Every structure is written in structure tokens, then in C-alpha cells.
């Protein structure tokens with residue numbers, strides 16, 4: 001039971017996929033005027049861009065692929081440094097490394113997102129971009145981040161892979177920086193099994209990213225290409241079957257987010273006032289995807305005791321997003337002579353050791369959210385989970 005979108009796969013997805021299979025056209029390119037070509041990826045891109053409030057959306061094969069295309073489109077290459085929070089999925093780090101760059105980690109704050117005050121001290125002559133990550137469905141402090149970026153003339157690439165459908169001060173997450181990226185893997189708000197999206201308002205960056213994702217071709221492979229390919233690209237294309245599922249899921253996104261917000265509000269109300277427990281700071285309460293509810297304790301010992309009683313873990317012991325628990329990342333950082341292993345980012349270590357993620361829409365023991373509710377939980381289920389939590393806190 002991973003993300004909310006995966007739980008709501010149904011008739012709509014089946015109909016879209018059958019539409020593609022009956023047409024026989026499974027490749028993303030085709031003649032838009034030919035009724036036999038169903039152009040699901042094309043339609044998905046246009047509807048995604050409209051929903052996100054950006055001019056361009058490019059569908060790709062994964063969120064990791066989206067990050068690689070965006071980083072390379074922004075010119076990140078050998079030796080370039082990209083500032084990224086210490087609490088994020090491995091793909092934020094590995095995409096920078098695969099683009100030839102070096103991830104420079106920063107502390108998080110009690111929003112569990114990048115601490116904007118820790119960005120400037122990490123900047124060097126080699127810094128090429130800043131990559132805030134909207135962790136667990138909620139916005140980074142974008143005003144502060146954009147101000148630091150503007151001051152130093154650096155582009156911001158938003159990793160919005162965990163926050164599809166969220167917003168910050170009325171603007172959709174992913175649409176605020178120069179480029180934004182999303183994932184459609186099965187743990188995200190909506191899913192197509194796998195898949196990703198790059199968004200930008202900048203035409204040149206869109207064209208560059210497009211070429212990177214499809215062997216140097218220009219958008220939609222239009223025009224005569226041989227002799228005119230501007231970049232060496234790769235294949236990060238999305239196919240029509242994936243596009244079909246993604247399209248059906250995208251149309252469910254508003255309903256998914258609204259449902260989760262409603263469930264989270266009730267769950268949170270029931271937990272409010274539990275002695276010794278506070279909630280993660282939200283940089284935008286209304287724009288929250290509401291996929292998770294993170295609670296903070298005063299000490300690591302208290303958090304640990306409660307998590308054991310609930311049969312879950314504190315966030316610092318979860319496997320997926322904690323830099324200190326990423327043996328493959330730490331091996332790389334050690335080889336590069338960079339800070340690594342637990343202790344390298346002490347404020348991040350401290351916050352994560354006092355935090356427990358309760359599931360609301362994303363149920364994933366790997367991120368420490370093995371306890372909580374899910375998108376189809378009833379009010380009674382929610383009340384039961386809230387009572388169990390409060391008993392564990394006694």
C-alpha cells in the first residue's frame with residue numbers, strides 16, 4: 001500500500017490504457033492529425049503544464065531522469081556544485097553525481113526541508129545551482145531560498161517529486177524555480193508505475209531538456225533534424241502506455257489532494273494537545289499535499305519509546321531519506337573527502353531522531369511511515385489510530 005494514486009487505480013486508467021492498445025500506437029510520437037494515434041503523453045504534458053501553471057512540461061521515464069535532464073539543461077557538469085538538503089531521497093544526490101556534479105549537503109530545519117539560512121555558508125565559486133526538495137508533500141521556504149539564489153545569481157531547481165499537487169503561497173510547487181521536477185513512481189501522490197516530469201517557463205531550457213531526454217531531438221521531433229541536433233542526448237522517453245495511466249491519474253490529482261487534506265485535518269485535530277508532541281513546521285499549511293503527518297518530540301528517547309510502541313521507527317532510523325543511512329552515498333562522499341556518516345549534519349540528525357512520520361496518504365515503512373492512516377481510511381479508522389498514538393505517548 002504505497003502512495004494514494006496507486007490505491008485509486010481503477011476504471012479510468014484501464015480505459016486509457018485500452019485506448020492505446022486498441023490503437024496499436026505505443027510510441028510517444030505520431031501524427032497528431034491521425035485519429036489512430038491517441039497522443040497520451042502529448043496530452044499529459046499539456047494538461048500537466050496547465051495544472052502546474054507553467055509554459056512547458058516534459059514527460060520522462062522517472063523522477064531521477066527528470067532531475068538529470070533539468071540539471072544538465074542548467075549546465076551542471078564536471079566539478080559543479082549543487083546545494084541540496086541532507087534529508088532527501090537518494091535520487092536528489094545521485095542525479096547531481098550522474099550529471100558530473102558534486103552534491104553539497106545542507107542542514108534541514110523543523111519543517112524537515114532545507115534550512116534556507118544554511119545555504120549561503122555552503123556556496124563556493126563552483127556552486128552552479130540550488131536544489132530545494134519539498135519533502136513529504138510540503139513546501140520549502142521558497143521566498144528565503146529564491147532571495148539567496150537571486151543574490152548570488154544562481155538558478156533554483158525544485159525537486160518536487162514528493163509534492164505533486166502541493167503549492168506555496170498559491171503557486172504550484174515545481175513552478176517557482178527556473179526548473180521543477182516530479183516523479184510518478186508508486187510512492188508519489190499520483191503514479192504510472194514509474195515516470196517523471198520536468199517543468200519550466202523557459203523555452204530554451206525546455207528545448208535543451210527535450211534534446212537531453214531524446215537523443216538530441218528538438219521538441220516533438222519536428223522539422224528536419226539530421227545536421228541540426230544541438231546536444232548529445234539520452235533516452236529518458238515516456239511511452240504511450242505510461243502516458244495513458246499518468247493522464248488518468250493526473251485527472252484524479254485534485255480529488256486525491258482534497259481527500260488527503262480532509263483526512264489529515266481530522267487526524268491532526270485529534271492529536272493536537274498530546275503532551276510533549278508538536279507538529280512539523282509547515283511553510284505553507286494550505287498548500288500541503290497532506291500525504292504525511294510528522295510529529296516532533298522533545299527528546300530522541302521519547303520519540304524512540306513512542307515509535308517502538310507503535311511498531312514503527314523514528315525518522316533517523318528509516319532507510320530511504322536519511323543521508324547517514326545511505327551507505328552508497330557515504331562511500332562516495334568519503335572518497336570525495338566530503339563530510340559523511342552520522343554526525344556530519346548534527347542539526348539534521350537531531351531533528352530526525354525526534355521525529356516520527358505518520359502516514360496519511362503515503363504508507364511506507366521505508367520512510368518511517370508504517371503507522372497511521374491511508375486515503376481510504378474511515379473516520380473510525382482515523383480515531384482508532386489517533387487513540388493508539390495518544391496511548392503510546394503516555
Ligand SMILES: *Cc1c(COP(=O)(O)O)cnc(C)c1O
Nearest residue numbers: 062063064089091161162183185
Ligand atoms: C521519488 C523521488 C525522486 C525520483 O524518484 P524516481 O523513483 O526516479 O521517480 C527524486 N527525488 C525525491 C525527493 C523523491 O522522493
